[in-house]
Amino acid sequence: MRPIRVLLADDEPIIIRGLKKLIAWDSLGLNIVGEARDGKELKQLIDSSDPDLIISDISMPGFTGIDIIRDIQESGRPIKVVFISAYQEFEYARQAIQYGALDYLVKPVNTSQLEQVLSKAVATIREESEGERNKLMLNHYEQKNRSVTIEELLEQLTDGNRSRAAQFIRMAGRADTEFVTVCVAEMDEYDGQSFHWEECERKLVAFALSNIIKETVEARGKGFVFRKGERFGILLQHNAPGEPLQLMQDLHGKINAFLKLQVSVGIGRSEHDIGHIDESYATALKALTRRYFAGLNQVYVFSAESQGPGECAQECLKVLQEQLNETLKSLDTDRLPPLLQRILETVKQQAEGSRGKAVSSVYNVILQLEQEFADYGIEARIQDGSPQPLLEMLHEAPTFERLGFELEQAVNRMAELLAGKIKGRENAQLSQVKAHVEQYYADNITLESVSARVYMNPYYFSSFFKKHTGQNFKNYVTEVRMRHALRLLLESDLMVYEIADRVGYNNARHFSDMFKRKFGKLPQEYKQSYRNSWRK
Template sequence: MYRVLIVDDEPWVAYGISKLIDWESEGFQVIGEAYDGSSALRFIEEHRPEAVISDIRMPGLNGIELLNEIAKRRLGTEVILASGYSEFEYAQQALRLGAFDYLLKQIEKEQLLETIVRLRGYLEQKKLDAGDPDAQLNDLFELLDADGHTTIGQYMRNRGIKPEHPNVLLINALFPYATATDSSERVAEMPEMNAHVMRTGSNKLSYILQYDEALHAKELLDFITGSLNDASHIGISMPADLSYPLSKMFHAADIALFTSCFYPDQRIVRYKENEAMAAGISGTMLQLELSMKERKLSGMQECLQRLMEQCRGMQLDQFASVYNQIISLIHKYYSQASSQQDIEFLTYDQLARTYSSIDAVFERLKNGFELEGKPDLPVISGQVKAVMDYIDSSFTEDIMLGAIAKRFNLSLSYLSFLLKKETGTSYSDYITGKRIALAKELLKESSISVHEVVERVGYKDYFHFNKLFKKHVGLTPSKFRKL
C-alpha cells in the first residue's frame, strides 16, 4: 500500500481530495493532511510517504519550493501539484523540476483517478528497477491484511487482468518444498478457467480462480486434483463474485488451510460459512466448569475427553472459539496455578502452529490439571541449564515443546512450569522474542531480503511473520529496515 500526503492551505479542499476516490482500492492510503508547505516538509521527512498531492499557492513554502526541498533532501517522494488555469506557467516549471504530474483545480474525480493509476504503475516499476526483492510481497501483505477492502475485481483491474468469468474461488496450498521464487505473481490461462497465482509463503501459493460454476465444475475439480497434486495441504474459500473483498477470501481460504494442517487425514478442506456448532458442546462446557469449580479431576478429564471427540473435525476457527472458552475457565478458576500459567488464548492460526493436532491440545490441557495438587518435582542439577542451552541453540528450528519434553524425559506440564519460572514467559513467547531479536539484527543487512530473513529466523509464512513482527515492533519489517 503506497502512502500519500495531501497538502492545501484550505482544510476543506484537502479533506475533499481525501474523499474524492477510493484510495485503498487503487493501492494507496492517505496518511495525513497538511495546510502549509513547511509543516508538509516536516511530515514528509518523518513519515516518508511515497506520494504528495500539493497545492501551489500556500503560505510558507509554496508547492514549487516544497518540490525543490524534496528533491534537494533526496526524500524520494513523488509530487503531484495542483493550481488553477491562471497559473499555467507554474505547471511548466513544476514538470521541469520533476513533478510527477500537474492537476487543474477544481480537481475532478476522473482526472485524479487517471493520475493515481499511472502513479501506481510508476511506483511499482520504480521498486522493480531499484531491485527491491520484497516489493511485490509487501504490496500483497497490505492487500491481504484482514482490514483490507480491495475487491477481487479491483485487484485484478489494478493488475491489468480482464475478468472473463462470473465466479471466483481463492485457494491456499502448502507444499513440502519451497515454491518458485522467480516471481511472486503470475497468470495461468487454462481452458474455461483463469488462475492468478501469488506466492504467499516459502512453501505456499495462493490461487485466484475465475470460472463459471454452473458450466465448469468439473474443470475446477480437475485443477484441484491435477495442478495441485503436489500440495500437502489445500484450503478452499467459499465461492464469491468480483465484488467480494480479496482479504476476506484469503482469510477464509487460510482457515480452511490451517484446518487441513490440524487434521492430518484432511488434505483438502473447503471453508464453510456459518457452520453449525456440534451438538452437546454447550452442555459439556457447563459440566467442565462445575468440575473445575469443585476441583474434581476425574470430572474435568471426562469433560475434556468428551469435548475432544465433539470438536474433532471441526473447522479450526470454530475450534479456536471452544478452546478459548476453556482457557477463560482456566483463568477464572486456576489463575494462580503454576502448571496452567503458560496456557494462553490463541487464534486459529496460532493453534495450528503451536499444536500438531487436536489430540495434542487436549493432552496439554489434561496434563496441566493432573499436575495440580502434586508437590514440585526436584530439579536435577544442571537440568534447566541444559534445556535452556538446547532451546537457545535451536530456536530457529520448528521444534514443539512436546519434543523437548521427550528429549529431556520431562512431563509437558512440568517443563512448561520450569520454563515459565526460568524465563518469566511461556515457551512460545520466549521463542518469538528470540526470533524477533534475530530478525531485527538481520534486517540491518540490506543485502538480505525480508523473505530470506523470514526463513533464517525459522518461519515459512511471510505474511505470518509480517503480522507477528508488526505486532511486537510496531512496524513491518520493510519499514523497520528504513529506520
Template sequence: MKEQQEKYKVLLVDDEPIILRSLKVAIPWDELGLSIVGEAKNGEAALQQIQQTAPHIIISDIRMPVIDGITLMKEVLPRSAKLIFIFISGYGEFEYAREALRLGAFDYLLKPIDHDELVEMLKRARERLDRQKENEQLMLSVQTLSLLARERMLAEFTLGNPRPLQHLAWLENSELEGEYFMAVVRLDDYAALTAQWSAEEKRLWLFAVRNILEEWSLTNGALSIFPFYNGEWILLFPASLNDGKRELGEQLIAGIKRYSKLNCSVGISRSTSGIDQLSTVYPLASQALYQRFYSGQAGVFLEEETAAAGNREVQYPKELELSLIESIRTLNMERMLTLFDEMSVFIEAQSLPQPLAERLMIEMSVVLYRQFEHLNTHNDWSIEGLFSKLNGLGTLPDMMNVLKTTFRDWLEQSHKTAAREDGRSIIEKVQRYIESNYHKDLSIEEVSEVADLSISHFCTLFKQISGYTFLEFVTHCRMENAKYILRSSNVKVYQVAPLVGYQDPRYFTQVFKKATGKTPTEYREEHVKQA
C-alpha cells in the first residue's frame, strides 16, 4: 500500500551549488519515499518555490544571503504548521541552530554533512508525516481548540476542576472514554537545576524535554502528552499497554537521558476510564514517585507496587496536609509550626511504627516542598538532605524537631524573598528600624544593609515610597521625638540633643529651628503657656 501512496515532497535550499548537487545524488530519495520538487539558492527564492510546489520537508542552510533559514521558517510555519524544517549549520553557528530548534525546527546537522545521519533524520521526518496523516481524522475533533487550550483543559481535569470546561460536550466521546493509565514524568533535582539555569536556559531545556517526549509518544502509542507543573509532564496511555508499563517508563527515562543528559523519574497509575478520572489517577501516579526518595536513584515507580508495599492501612491526614499547604502559601509561620505539632499528635495517636511514621513525614514533606517550588521562593534547598537527617534519627520528637526547624528556616527565607520583592514592605521595615535607632549615629550604609539593597537602589526606593530622602526622614524622627521630650519633661535643652542623636547642642538647636521655626527653648515655652 505504501508504494502506491504519493511521495512526500522535499525542497532543497542552499547558496552553495556543490551542497545542492551532493544532496541530490547522495541520498536515496526514492527508497525513502521522498522526491525533490525544487531547489533554491536563498530564502527569497525558496518562498516562491514553496508557493509553487507545497513541499512537506525543507532542507535549508541556516545562514544565507537575502533571507536566512530562520527568517524563512518564521515566515512559512505560521501558514504551514506541519512543514518540517531540517537545517544545515556550521560549527560556529550553534546559537542559530539552537534558536531554530526553539522556534520549531525538526532537527539540524553540522557541516560537512554526514549523509547517513541525514538519511536517519529523513526517516524520522517521514515517520512524523505518516503519523500526522494517520491522525488527521482524530485531529478533526480537536481543531476547535489550540494546543494550549487542550493542555489547559487536561490540566483542569487533572486538578479536579472540570466546571469551566463543561461546555466542551464533544469530549464525552474522546479517547479517554476507554481505559487508560497515567505516567507522570518528573525531572530529578529540578530545584537545583533551575538554580543553575538562567530564565532563557530554563525555557530551552523544558522545550527540549517536551520535544523529546512528543517525538517518543508519536511512535509509542501515547494518547496525549501535556505539561503540568514546571519540570513535570503527564502522558496518557491506553490500557492495552498495561503489561508493558515498566518498560514504557524505562524507555522514557532512557530517552530523556540520552538526548538531554537530564535525569528523571516516572510514576505510573493504575488503569481507569473517563476524562473526569484524571484528578483521581494523578495523585496515585504522583504518590508513586515518593518512592524515588526511598530508592535514592532515578527509576520507574508503579502505583500498584507502592500500594502493596505497605503492610498496614494508614489513614492519611489529608485535611492536615491541606492546612499546612495553606500556611506555607500564606507564609504563616505560627500556623505552620502549630500544624506540625498536630502532625506529631496524629502519629502518636495512630501508634505508627517508625518506618510508617517516617514514610508519612516524607510524603508530607514532598508535598510541602513542592509548595515552595510553586511559590518560586526556594534557593538551593535540598529535600534529600532533609530525608537523610530524618533517616538518622530514632525518636518521633527528634524527627519532628528536624521537620519544624527545616521548614521554619525555609519559610523565613521565603519571607525575606517575598519582602525583597515588595518595595513597600522593605521601606516600612527600614522606617521601623530608623524609628527605633534614630538616637544613634545612623549611616546610610547601615540602613541599606538592613534593606538588603545597594545604596543607590535604596535611596531611589526610599524617596519613591516614603516621600523623604534618608536624611530627611532621620531628621524628621529626631525632631518629632525632640518635640515630645520638650513638651513632656523638664530635661534641659543641652541634654535633649544626645537623646535624639546630636552630640553638639548648638547644631541640634540650628536643626530644630530650621525644622520648626523656633529654638528648642522657644518651642518649650510656647507649649508650656498653652498647657
C-alpha cells in the first residue's frame, strides 16, 4: 500500500519545522512530499505533487486556506485538508471550515492533537478506494457544472431576462408546485461587526453563511440558492402560501444560533410563473428595505399596502419645527424628548418607507435650527470637532432608530451651546436694564420703554425680568426709587414733595403712601425717629 502523500504549508518556516519533528510521520504511513511558504507556492505544489492530504495555515500571503479548499472542491480532486490557525476568536470559524475540511487546529498544536487528526485523515483516505474516488470526482463535476449553470440562470432571470425560463426548467426540472417565491438574505452592517473584519474573516463568514443557507434550503427540496453581489438569493417552489415565511424564520434562527450573525431576510411576492421571478425578486428587495425603519436582524414579508404620508405630515412638521425652536430658546429641556419623538414619528410618516426621504427630512430639521440660531454663532455638530459632513454622517446611520439618535445628539448639543450663549446674553441685557433704571429712576420709566431698549416685547420682557430677579419690573423700579428717596431724606434738608419729584413721583401724597408701605412710617416720621435714635 503506497504511503499517503502530504503537503505542509505555513508562511512561518518554524511552524513547518515544528510539525515535521512533532510526530513520526512514517509510522502513520505518511510521506511529506512538499513544503509551501505561501498560497501561490501551495497551489503549484498541489498541481505538481498530487497530494492526498494538505496541512495548511488558513491565513497566508497570496491565497488563503479558504481559496485553496475552494479550488480543490471545484476541481473535484479527492484531497483532504486540515487547517491550522491562530484565528481562535471566531467560534463559528471551526464549523465553517469543517464543511470542507477534516479538522481545524488552533496554534500551538500539540502531539496528541496532531496524531489524532492525522489518524482520522489516514482512515478516511484509506476507506476511499480508487474507483469510489473516481466516481465521486465525476459526480462532483456533473453537480458542480449543473449547480453553476442553474445559479447563472437564476441571476439572469432575476435581472429580468425572462427568455432563460425554459432553459432553467430543462436544467432544474419542472416543479409540480403552484407558487415560486424569491427571498433575499443579507448580513446587517453595523458598528462592531463586519466593518472591522479582515478579508480572510469575511471569506470565512461568507463560506459558513453560504453553507448553512444551502443546507437548510436543500434539505426541504424544491429550492435553489444563488448569489447577487453580497446578497444571497433563494428561489422557493411551493404550494402553501405560508411556506416561505416558515422556512426563512427557521433559517434565520439557525444563522443567529450557530453563526452568531445578524442577518435580515426579505420575502418577495409569490408568482405562478418561473419567468416572473424578477418581480418576486424586486419585491423581496423592497421588503428588505423595511429593516431601516423596523430594525435589523428580522424577517420581512413584502406588503403592497402603504400608509401614505398623511394629509398633515408636511404641515405638522413645520409646526413641530417652530415648537422645537421655541423650546430651545426657552431652554426647557424637559420638553425636548417628547417633542423630538413627535418629530421623528412625523418624519417616518412623511418618508413613506424611503430611507433617503427620512435622512433628508432630519437633515432639514437640523439645518433650520442652525439658520434660526445663526445669530448665536451655533452649529449643530453631532460630534464636537468631527470633520465628517453632517449629511454624510446621517446617511451612514444603518437604521431609522440610529438616525433619530443622531438628531437627538445634534439637538442636545445645540441646547447646551445655546444655554451658554443665552445665559451670557441675558445677563448682559439684565445688567443693561438695571443700569438704565439706576440712572433714570427719576424719569417716567415704563415697562414698554425699557423692553424696547433690549429689543423684547413687553410681555416677554416682563417674564424675562421676573425669571432672573424674582420680582416684577414695576416693584423693582419702586425699590430703586425708595432707596434713593431714603438717602435724600436722611442726608439732605429737602422737603418731602421735593424728594418725591427727584425720585420720579409728581404726587407727594402718593409718594408718602409708597414710602410708608416700604418702611412702615411716613417720610417725616421716619426722619424724626432716625434723628432721635442718634441723640440717644
